[in-house]
Each structure stands twice: as structure tokens, then as C-alpha cells.
Amino acid sequence: QVQLVESGGGQVQSGDSLRLACTASGLIFPSFTMSWFRRFPGKEREFVGSINWGSGNTYYDDSVKGRFSVSRDRTKNTGYLQMNSLEPEDTAVYLCAGDSRPRTTPRGTNYPYWGQGTQVTVSW
Numbered sequence: 001q002v003q004l005v006e007s008g009g010g011q012v013q014s015g016d017s018l019r020l021a022c023t024a025s026g027l028i029f030p031s032f033t034m035s036w037f038r039r040f041p042g043k044e045r046e047f048v049g050s051i052n053w054g055s056g057n058t059y060y061d062d063s064v065k066g067r068f069s070v071s072r073d074r075t076k077n078t079g080y081l082q083m084n085s086l087e088p089e090d091t092a093v094y095l096c097a098g099d100s101r102p103r104t105t106p107r108g109t110n111y112p113y114w115g116q117g118t119q120v121t122v123s124w
Contacts, residue, residue, distance in 0.1 A: 002026040002113045004096050009118030012086055016122070020081040022096030022115055030054025033099045034079040035106045036070060038092035039117070045095065050106035051079060059106055086122045093117040 008020040022034060035050035049060040049070040058070050067086075072079040079096060095118075097111035 002028065002098055002100070004098055004113050004115035006094070006096055006115040006118045009094065009120050011121040011123065014087055014122055014124050016086050017082070017084045018086060018120060019083070020094055020096075020118060020120070022079045022081075022098075024077045024079070024098060024113075027100075028053060028074075028077055029100055031100060031102060033103055033106055034070075034072060035097045035099075035111065036079075036081045036094060037097060037109070038090075038094045038120075040092045045109055047107040048094070049081065061107075083120070086120075088122045088124060090120065091122050092120060094120050 003025045004022050006022050012018055030053055032053035033050055036048040037045040038048055039045045047061050048064055051058045051070045051072050067084050069082045096115040098113040099111045
């Protein structure tokens with residue numbers, strides 16, 4: 001079993017940066033995929049980006065390319081979502097998700113492990 005705990009959300013102003021962290025407990029294998037999603041009010045979760053734990057390969061949704069980046073620190077069992085040039089439209093609950101199984105795509109929401117979510121609010 002893997003548990004994911006997120007931290008780092010908050011309220012910032014347009015143009016600011018914020019880094020979210022997702023710390024995993026339990027056995028994390030190189031095949032592990034950690035992904036980030038966000039949920040706007042009244043909407044379903046949307047894929048943001050992901051990282052393969054072993055290779056470090058990343059993948060992003062076009063909406064955040066060039067502004068957001070995903071990384072991980074294997075020594076700390078922690079993944080990160082660095083968000084730059086934040087806009088009010090980025091206001092959402094951000095969630096990390098994890099899967100130890102090989103995935104054909106990181107976009108689907110069928111992850112067995114989820115963090116509790118953290119609110120990010122961007123004001124003008």
C-alpha cells in the first residue's frame with residue numbers, strides 16, 4: 001500500500017510561483033508513476049503532468065507546458081509540481097496520484113493511490 005500526502009498549496013497573486021509536494025509512504029518501485037491532476041469547481045479532475053519514478057521522464061498537458069514542471073526526489077520519496085507564472089485560471093484543488101502498475105497513459109484517473117488534495121488560489 002502507498003499513501004500520498006500533499007503539501008504546499010495556498011493563495012498567491014497572478015504571476016507568482018508555487019511548489020507543491022507529494023510525499024509517498026510505502027514501497028515505491030522504479031515503475032511507479034506519479035501524476036498531478038487539478039479539479040476546478042464543479043468539474044472533473046484534469047490531468048496536469050506526470051513523472052516516471054525510475055527514469056524521471058515527464059509528460060505534460062498542453063495547457064501547462066512551459067509553466068509547470070514535475071520532478072521527484074527519490075531519496076525523500078517526494079514528487080513536486082513547480083508552478084510558475086500562475087494565473088487566476090489555475091485556481092483549483094491540486095491532487096497527486098500514484099500507480100505502481102505500468103500504464104498505457106498517465107492521463108486516466110484510474111490511479112489506485114490519491115493524495116488528499118491541496119487548494120491553490122491565484123488572485124489578480
